[in-house]
Amino acid sequence: xxxxxxxxxxxxxxxxxxxxxxxxxxxxxxxxxxxxxxxxxxxxxxxxxxxxxxxxxxxxxxxxxxxxxxxxxxxxxxxxxxxxxxxxxxxxxxxxxxxxxxxxxxxxxxxxxxxxxxxxxxxxxxxxxxxxxxxxxxxxxxxxxxxxxxxxxxxxxxxxxxxxxxxxxxxxxxxxxxxxxxxxxxxxxxxxxxxxxxxxxxxxxxxxxxxxxxxxxxxxxxxxxxxxxxxxxxxxxxxxxxxxxxxxxxxxxxxxxxxxxxxxxxxxxxxxxxxxxxxxxxxxxxxxxxxxxxxxxxxxxxxxxxxxxxxxxxxxxxxxxxxxxxxxxxxxxxxxxxxxxxxxx
Amino acid sequence: xxxxxxxxxxxxxxxxxxxxxxxxxxxxxxxxxxxxxxxxxxxxxxxxxxxxxxxxxxxxxxxxxxxxxxxxxxxxxxxxxxxxxxxxxxxxxxxxxxxxxxxxxxxxxxxxxxxxxxxxxxxxxxxxxxxxxxxxxxxxxxxxxxxxxxxxxxxxxxxxxxxxxxxxxxxxxxxxxxxxxxxxxxxxxxxxxxxxxxxxxxxxxxxxxxxxxxxxxxxxxxxxxxxxxxxxxxxxxxxxxxxxx
Numbered sequence: 001x002x003x004x005x006x007x008x009x010x011x012x013x014x015x016x017x018x019x020x021x022x023x024x025x026x027x028x029x030x031x032x033x034x035x036x037x038x039x040x041x042x043x044x045x046x047x048x049x050x051x052x053x054x055x056x057x058x059x060x061x062x063x064x065x066x067x068x069x070x071x072x073x074x075x076x077x078x079x080x081x082x083x084x085x086x087x088x089x090x091x092x093x094x095x096x097x098x099x100x101x102x103x104x105x106x107x108x109x110x111x112x113x114x115x116x117x118x119x120x121x122x123x124x125x126x127x128x129x130x131x132x133x134x135x136x137x138x139x140x141x142x143x144x145x146x147x148x149x150x151x152x153x154x155x156x157x158x159x160x161x162x163x164x165x166x167x168x169x170x171x172x173x174x175x176x177x178x179x180x181x182x183x184x185x186x187x188x189x190x191x192x193x194x195x196x197x198x199x200x201x202x203x204x205x206x207x208x209x210x211x212x213x214x215x216x217x218x219x220x221x222x223x224x225x226x227x228x229x230x231x232x233x234x235x236x237x238x239x240x241x242x243x244x245x246x247x248x249x250x251x252x253x254x255x256x257x258x259x260x261x262x263x264x265x266x267x268x269x270x271x272x273x274x275x276x277x278x279x280x281x282x283x284x285x286x287x288x289x290x291x292x293x294x295x296x297x298x299x300x301x302x303x304x305x306x307x308x309x310x311x312x313x314x315x316x317x318x319x320x321x322x323x324x325x326x327x328x329x330x331x332x333x334x335x336x337x338x339x340x341x342x343x344x345x
Numbered sequence: 346x347x348x349x350x351x352x353x354x355x356x357x358x359x360x361x362x363x364x365x366x367x368x369x370x371x372x373x374x375x376x377x378x379x380x381x382x383x384x385x386x387x388x389x390x391x392x393x394x395x396x397x398x399x400x401x402x403x404x405x406x407x408x409x410x411x412x413x414x415x416x417x418x419x420x421x422x423x424x425x426x427x428x429x430x431x432x433x434x435x436x437x438x439x440x441x442x443x444x445x446x447x448x449x450x451x452x453x454x455x456x457x458x459x460x461x462x463x464x465x466x467x468x469x470x471x472x473x474x475x476x477x478x479x480x481x482x483x484x485x486x487x488x489x490x491x492x493x494x495x496x497x498x499x500x501x502x503x504x505x506x507x508x509x510x511x512x513x514x515x516x517x518x519x520x521x522x523x524x525x526x527x528x529x530x531x532x533x534x535x536x537x538x539x540x541x542x543x544x545x546x547x548x549x550x551x552x553x554x555x556x557x558x559x560x561x562x563x564x565x566x567x568x569x570x571x572x573x574x575x576x577x578x579x580x581x582x583x584x585x586x587x588x589x590x
Contacts, residue, residue: 055434055438075440075442078438078439079440083435083438083439085431085434085435085438088431088432088434088435088438089431089432089435090435091360091432093363093364094356094360098359101352102356105349105352140439
C-alpha cells in the first residue's frame, strides 16, 4: 500500500432518501498536500468529507483515513483530524480562551497569537466578527496538532481582507507540512491555496489536477488587447503575429487588436512588440483563471459529459476559434486562414 | 490535563450560569412564584392543605418546580439550540463522544437543580421558616429520583425536538400545566374532579406528592416514590439510547 495516502476513498456512494448525493466518488489526498474539493452547492462535497470524518455512514465504498476506518474507528480518527465544518458554531457565550481550553485542554496561546486572536481571549463567540470566528475555527482545528485538517467553506461570508488573512493562515499550514482537504465553492480559494483540485458535480468527480492544469485543459485562451493606430500597423505587422508560437487568433477591429493564445503567446507577442520598437500604452493581458475554466467545464458537464474518472475532461472540448467568431465587421485571422494567406503569397 | 468529559462538564456549568433562560426559570421563577402563592393563603393550618401550614405546604411543593423547570425547559432548549446551530456537530467532529454531551447535560442539570433548590430553601427559610422533615429518607429519595427522571426527560426532549423554538414551545406547554396542576398551583382539594383527575396522572404531581407528603408528615407516599423511581429508570434508559444512536 502507498503509505503517503492520508485519505483514500474508493467508490463512495451516499443517498438521502431517493436523492443520490455522492455517486461512486474516488478521492486521494497525499501527505503534505493541500487538495481542494470544488464544485457548486449541492455537488456532494460536504457529504463526502462528512463520510471521511465518520459523521455520516456511506451507503457503499471503502474509506481509509490515516489508515483508519472512519466508521468503525471514528473516535481514534477524530483525535487525529482537525475540522472546520460548514454551518456549525459554538455556544454564543463561550469565550475564545474557554473554547480553546475545551477543545485542547491547554490555553493554545501560541496559535491564538499566530492567528491574531490573543487580544480577544475574553470575548464571547457571539461578539466575534465573521473573520474572527473563522480564525477561531482554524485555531480549534489545529490546536491538537492534527495530521489532517479538513476545512469546509472556510471563507464563506468573509470580506476580501478577512479572506486574505485566512488564506495566509492556510498557507502557513503548508509550510508546517500539514495535509489539508479544503472544501469550497469559491474557486479563488482553491486557485490560491491548492496543490491539486478535484471538481465535483451532481455527486460525481468531473476532473482533477493542479489548478494550472485544469486552467490549461478547460480554460479559454489568454487574451492580449491593445490599440493599434493606423500609422503603427506597418511597424507592428499584426498579420505576422498569428505565426508566433502559441497564438490562436488575431482580430483587428477598428484601432483595436486582440490576440488570443496560450500563455506562451503572451511572451511572444510582448517580444514582437518590443522588437518592433513600439509598446502600446494600453496593453492589456487577460489570463483565464480557475473559476472561468471550471465554469466552462461545469457548463459542459450540465449539457452532455459523462463521468470522467481519470479527470481527462469532457467528451468535447470547446472550439476556441468558434468562440471568437462573435466579432463583427472585423478582420479575424486564425491559423488555417494564415496558412491560406501564406499559400497565396 | 483534564479529560475531555471533565472539560465539557466544566464548560457547560460555566455557560449555564450565563444563560438568561436558566437564571430566569430555574433560579428566579420558582422563588418569585413561591413567595406570591405561598404568601396568599396565610400560615394557619388549613384542611384544604391536608391540615398543613399553607406556606410550608408550598415550600415543600416548590422544590419540584425547580426540577421541572430544569428538565422541561432549560435542558431541552439548550440541547436543541446546540443541535440547530451545529454546535453538537462541531463537538462530535472534535472527538467528543456522542454520549459525553448528554452526560454533561445531565450533570449540569443536576447541579442547576441543586443550586435552584438551595436558593429556594434559603429564601423560604428567611420568609416562612423551613417546615420540619418527617421522613427525610423518603424526601431525599424522591428528590434525587425525580431530579434524575426530569433531567433525563430534558435530554430526551432536547435530542428529539428539531429546534430551540420547538423545544421552547413544547417545554412551556409541558411545564405550565404541570406546574399549575401538580406543584405550584391551587391545592388538589379545591380543584374540580376533572382537573384533579388529570393532575393525578401528571409525573410532576406524583413527584410533588412523593416529596411533600413525607416532608410534612401528610403521607409516606411510597406509591408516588415508586412512580418517580420507575420514571427515572425509564427516562434515563430512553435518553441514553437516544444519545448513543
